[in-house]
Structures are given as structure tokens and as C-alpha cells.
Amino acid sequence: MELAVENLAVSRGGVPVLEGVSFTLTAGQVLILRGPNGSGKTTLLRCLAGLQPPLAGTVSMPPEAIAYGAHADGLKSTLSVAENLKFWANIYGTGEITRAMNDFNLTHLGARPATNLSAGQKRRLGLARLLVTGRPVWLLDEPTVALDQASVKMFADAVRAHVAGGGAALIATHIDLGLEAAIFDIGACRADPDSGAALVGAFDEAFE
Amino acid sequence: MIALLIRDMRLSIRAGGGFGLGLAFFLIVTVLVPFGVGPDTAILTRIAPGILWIGALLACLLSLDRVFQLDFEDGTLDLLATAPMPMEGAVMVKALVHWLVTGLPLTLAAPLLATLLHLGAEGKFWLFVTLLIGTPALSMIGTFGAALTVGLKRGGLLLSLLVLPLYVPTLIFGAEAARRGSEGMAVTTPLLMLAGITAGAVALLPFASAAAIRINLR
Numbered sequence A: 001m002e003l004a005v006e007n008l009a010v011s012r013g014g015v016p017v018l019e020g021v022s023f024t025l026t027a028g029q030v031l032i033l034r035g036p037n038g039s040g041k042t043t044l045l046r047c048l049a050g051l052q053p054p055l056a057g058t059v060s061m062p063p064e065a066i067a068y069g070a071h072a073d074g075l076k077s078t079l080s081v082a083e084n085l086k087f088w089a090n091i092y093g094t095g096e097i098t099r100a101m102n103d104f105n106l107t108h109l110g111a112r113p114a115t116n117l118s119a120g121q122k123r124r125l126g127l128a129r130l131l132v133t134g135r136p137v138w139l140l141d142e143p144t145v146a147l148d149q150a151s152v153k154m155f156a157d158a159v160r161a162h163v164a165g166g167g168a169a170l171i172a173t174h175i176d177l178g179l180e181a182a183i184f185d186i187g188a189c190r191a192d193p194d195s196g197a198a199l200v201g202a203f204d205e206a207f208e
Numbered sequence B: 001m002i003a004l005l006i007r008d009m010r011l012s013i014r015a016g017g018g019f020g021l022g023l024a025f026f027l028i029v030t031v032l033v034p035f036g037v038g039p040d041t042a043i044l045t046r047i048a049p050g051i052l053w054i055g056a057l058l059a060c061l062l063s064l065d066r067v068f069q070l071d072f073e074d075g076t077l078d079l080l081a082t083a084p085m086p087m088e089g090a091v092m093v094k095a096l097v098h099w100l101v102t103g104l105p106l107t108l109a110a111p112l113l114a115t116l117l118h119l120g121a122e123g124k125f126w127l128f129v130t131l132l133i134g135t136p137a138l139s140m141i142g143t144f145g146a147a148l149t150v151g152l153k154r155g156g157l158l159l160s161l162l163v164l165p166l167y168v169p170t171l172i173f174g175a176e177a178a179r180r181g182s183e184g185m186a187v188t189t190p191l192l193m194l195a196g197i198t199a200g201a202v203a204l205l206p207f208a209s210a211a212a213i214r215i216n217l218r
Helices: A041-048 A081-091 A098-103 A119-133 A149-164 A196-206 B002-013 B021-037 B041-062 B066-073 B076-081 B087-117 B121-148 B156-182 B188-217
Strands: A002-012 A015-026 A030-034 A056-059 A066-069 A137-141 A168-172 A182-185
Touching (some): A002 A041, A015 A041, A015 A056, A015 A168, A030 A041, A041 A066, A041 A137, A066 A119, A081 A119, A098 A119, A098 A149, A119 A149, A149 A168, B002 B087, B021 B041, B021 B087, B041 B087, B066 B076, B066 B087, B066 B121, B076 B087, B087 B121, B121 B156, B121 B188
Parallel strands (some): A030 A168, A030 A182, A066 A137
């Protein structure tokens, strides 16, 4: 299993933000994505997750192998913690939530409606969703927002266990997670918004 | 897909889910019309099928902006798009839930409320039949409109403007079949046209809606 990205170019709102992005992520590896605000980390992750088509370049892995953890957790406030998680487990066909509830210390909150959770607890529930997807590659967008130190450690342990089991993770974050990870800085891949080639690409995309 | 169906039904029944909203609106419209038109039973009987159909149509419209908007705002739609479920299937489930929450209760309540408009037994029967056949088309077309406007904040008005013209054929044939039925005339032609619209909407619009959502998520 290998996620190889070659010469990828992506755009946001019709404006090219990144070009020439190339990296390889193999099983058992964690790659930290760095770059200043607005540099295109989220756009890159959305593209890899299959939510938007790339302007150019190739991604070796189909979106079906990828679990995407976005900024928003996708929680329903009137459903309980267990119901929220159980829904995603059923959608992904795994159906088993006990381990995910344990790993993110949510078991005692199981019956509580998601609307009564704190921001950090919501985030933990959102991250627990990754465990029930059963997919090998995790794409995470600022996963530690609103988490305290203990929860960040809990999250790092979950990532460690995931990659030890043959998975891989690509994490966009600004903090040090204490993981054995390579760092990929996308600052060098910034696209020229006015570049002619990119604009032609955007034009073609509109008429596809 | 079953999981999505169960979750959405559960959400719609819990607090703030909007179950019964369309039904309450339908009830109020039906109660108000006799006050506005006057107590002349002959006139009421004549306008009853049309009024009840328009009431049902507007009640359907009322809850359309919730179909995708809530899922879009809390990020669920992004996650559903990356889940191992075709977007077409998700759209079908959303339309089915909308029908179960608004269309079906309206259909069941319409014969009862038709009493207020002095509709005869035969008229009630045909009203029930036409609503049963026609309301799935209303939900499906409405879901398509909701998919088109999913990225827009406060897109409710635009959604209504988009969807109402598309509702016209359903309304014409539905109300016509119900009117003919209540007057004891043959209903076959408008009823078949109505069924054709529903079948066509259910067959084609999930693909159009799924494409619209994918574009809106980019």
C-alpha cells in the first residue's frame, strides 16, 4: 500500500493554489503537512479525499482507501455519542464502536446527546470516527484543534497504533504531536495565481 | 443506506427535526380556506381538490431547505461524499425521508381534512390516490432543488423560486385527476400522466441531484 502523489496541482475557487506537489506515503508512515495559513493544506487534503478534481498530476490511490477528517466533525447534536459513532460504523460497514469509544475515552459519555459535549469532547468523537471507518490512509486536517494535552496524547497514541497496524496518516497540523514523522512543507509548492497554464486548466475544468 | 435512512428518520422525529411541520401548515391552510371563501358548500366542494393539492404542495416546499442544508453546515455532507456509498443512493434516501416525514402524513391526513371543505366520499378517495402517487414526485423534485442550492446561505427563497415552476405539471395533473374523480368522471389520463411524472422524477433526478451536490462540494 502506497500513496504516491506526483506533480499534483490544485485550485481553490478557480485560483490555483498549489502546483508540483509530489510525495510518497507508505504503510507504517506518518507525514506531517506544514505550511502557513492559506497555503492550500485543506485544498490538497480535499483533493486527495476525492472531493474535488486536481488541475494536473496523479494520485496513486483511489479515494476509497482514504478516511478524511475535516475541520467539521459532522456530528448531529440531537443524537447521542454512541448513536453518532454507530451511524458512521454502519455506513462504513464495520458496525463495531467499542474500541473507538475506548481509545478516545468516550465510553462514559455514550448516552449523552452530542449537543451537551464540550468542544474537545466533540473533537474526540470526530476523531473516533476514523477508527470505525476501517480505512488504511487517514487524511487529517488540524485534528488537534480544541484538544487538551492529555487528549492530544490520546490522539497520537491512536495514530501510532494505526500506523503500527499497517496504516498511514497524512496530518496537517502546526503543533508537535510527538510522533515519528516526516515533515512535508508545501510552502515551496505555491502556485502563481496568474500563471497562464493554470488558468487554461481552470477554463477547461469549467466546460468538462 | 439503511443506516442513513434510520438516522435521518430519528433526526426528524427528535426535537427541532421538523416532523409534523408540513402537516400543521396543511391543517391551518385547510381550516382557513372556508373562512376566506365563505360557507357556500357548493363552491367549497368545487374548489376542494385544487385547494388541498396546493396546500400539500406548499407544505412540501416548507421543509425542503432542510434536506441537505443541515448536513452541509455541520460537515456531514463532506464526510458522506467520501463514504463508501454512492451519492445517488444518499440522495434517494434523503428524498425518501422527506416523503416519509411530509408527503405520507399529508396523504393520510388529506381525506380527513377534506371534510372541512365538504368533499364527498368519492372525492376523498381520489384525493388520497392522487396525493399518494404525486407526493413522491414533489419530494424528489424538491430534493433536486435543495441539491442545487446546497452551498448557498439562506437559499430558501431561491429554492422556492427554482422548485415551484417544476411543481406545475405535478399540480396540474394531480389536481385535475382529483377534481375529475370527485365529479365522477374518468380519471385515467391525468392519473397516468401523474404517475409518469413521478416515475420519471424518481428515475432521473437522483443522478442530477448527486451531480449538483458534487459540484457544490468542490
